[in-house]
Amino acid sequence: MTLQQHLASPSPETRGGRLTIDNVSKRYGAFAAVDGISLEVPAGSLLTLLGPSGCGKSTLLRMIAGFVGADTGTIALGGKHILDVPPNKRDVAMVFQSYALFPHMTILENTMFGLKMRRVPKRQARVEAMQALDLVKLTDLTERYPSQLSGGQQQRAALARALVTHPKVLLLDEPFGALDKDLRDQMQLELRKLQQSVGVTTVCVTHDQREAMIISDYIAVMRHGKVVQFGTPLDIYDAPRSRFVADFVGSSNSVSGRIGKIDSQVAECILDNGDRLQVPASKHLALGQTIELAIRANAIRLAVDGQRTALPQTSETHATLAGIVAFSINLGDMVRYEVRVGEGRYFVVEIERQPGQLMIPNGTPVDLSIAAQSCMVLDA
Ligand SMILES: Nc1ncnc2c1ncn2[C@@H]1O[C@H](COP(=O)(O)OP(=O)(O)O)[C@@H](O)[C@H]1O
Ligand SMILES: [Mg+2]
Incomplete structure (x- = not known):
């Protein structure tokens, strides 16, 4: 299926998968980085993991991606358990804060990379990469190298590279952390529009409550490896259940x-x-x-x-x-x-x-x- 066919598909279930996280834990020695978390992310929606530094957000995200194993619990995508599936076979794509673009490849080559790994023929890979770059409005800069792009453009290139394989889940770890405030505001809106138009189930990590309010369908507020409140942004803002959530949000x-x-x-x-x-x-x-x-x-x-x-x-x-x-x-x-x-x-x-x-x-x-x-x- 090409990206275009993917985008034309009407059902959120086929465009993004429902993500079910059930009682997942990860310990480092005696320390529980992630402590019995259960979450349900409906297909096509965007969940933000919000919480202070060290509360376990990145660890949980890496468990979904497959870079960190779980000590307990299960993670299922579209009803299929994925904890035993290697990262590159999981139908998930991750964008790191540093974007992790290959410096010696052009933006087009960077975007084609994931397709090449999947042995998609070069001609078709090129067409699909151009479609992904079109989505993030980078078609004019495809022959540039990452160092020749601004921070916002690198961010978009990283998104194109993640979306080109039409993953069922997109994972973003503090995606706007390296950008200055104006650009961050702009990219938050762009991400939200892009995510809604592509319909990919998305989990985003941030410690910025304002950002979480702007981009999310659902927010899980985390503390000490646990989810202390889950709800829509308005639920979380209007009806915090604890002092911690009331103080952290607004x-x-x-x-x-x-x-x-x-x-x-x-x-x-x-x-x-x-x-x-x-x-x-x-x-x-x-x-x-x-x-x-x-x-x-x-x-x-x-x-x-x-x-x-x-x-x-x-x-x-x-x-x-x-x-x-x-x-x-x-x-x-x-x-x-x-x-x-x-x-x-x-x-x-x-x-x-x-x-x-x-x-x-x-x-x-x-x-x-x-x-x-x-x-x-x-x-x-
Ligand atoms: N590989 C590791 N070894 C030991 N401790 C770790 C490791 N990875 C993360 N931690 C610890 O787990 C906690 C949660 O980390 P992390 O998930 O990165 O937090 P966050 O992304 O919310 O800032 C932190 O206290 C961190 O020091
Ligand atoms: Mg982190």
Whole structure:
């Protein structure tokens, strides 16, 4: 099947495989680099493994590729177990952070390489390589050597080389790590479009939460060799289950308190200084229970004291807390305030700033408005 036929194929099952990872572990001595991970990646979707350095992302990716063996568990692609299959027979392709292009080969030769290894006749390999290079918009540069390309172009060449064999799974390890910010932003969008048009099941590793939000259908947040939360980017952002995930994804405030009242819609959470917040009621909450909350800095509204009308008049259930601006920094289109509420409690609040609008000076009394919907109740 040529790349063109592959792209014309309507079924995601034939274009990318469903990837099933079941209870996979890898130990180095007594240390569990990957510790009993199970994940299901639907055919044609993009999963990001997100987590801090050393949490086991690359090890898991290399296990899917076949460069690292598993101590326990199984990995299946399109229903077929692959752990016993050598890497070059797995229908997977991996792009490394360093791209690993062959320096002595042109971009076209680099792209044809995988086909040559599979003994595809040269004429056909050339046609297919040109199609892959067309996908990543490199048809003008096929005779250049890698050293004659920019970082972004090398990245695209590496993608073409990976996609030319139409793998069922594409694996990317920190693919944008070597690029500067603007180029990284651009390549994230390009990857997303390319991945969706090709329909290849993709697993991407990153420690950049913003990148994970942009490119993913699903995110697995990892810590200490385990998956601590799996979901869509919106699930992960809107409903982090633990402090770790709330802090790792977006900037948030940590608050704990005790449930004072519950009705069908909202519950009241009493903080240790007696301040009260409204939180969404749920069957998991009980009167008197201590709960942990995370509140996004950009979900809190702020008005200078005495101008409460400046707060949007909504029908949302919300709490209003009185505070004093303690510190502020300008982020261009946003201002980040640290607001002291009562003795020693600080809320970080991020507010959009209109052009020409001045920052609120330190020491100014303000009201914070926190909607019940913005209080994310953590599991533990
Ligand atoms: N070959 C190895 N030998 C010993 N320890 C390893 C080896 N490979 C990885 N590790 C350890 O396993 C942990 C996870 O590594 P890795 O998967 O590379 O993390 P990440 O990609 O999330 O930064 C790290 O603590 C790392 O030092
Ligand atoms: Mg890594």
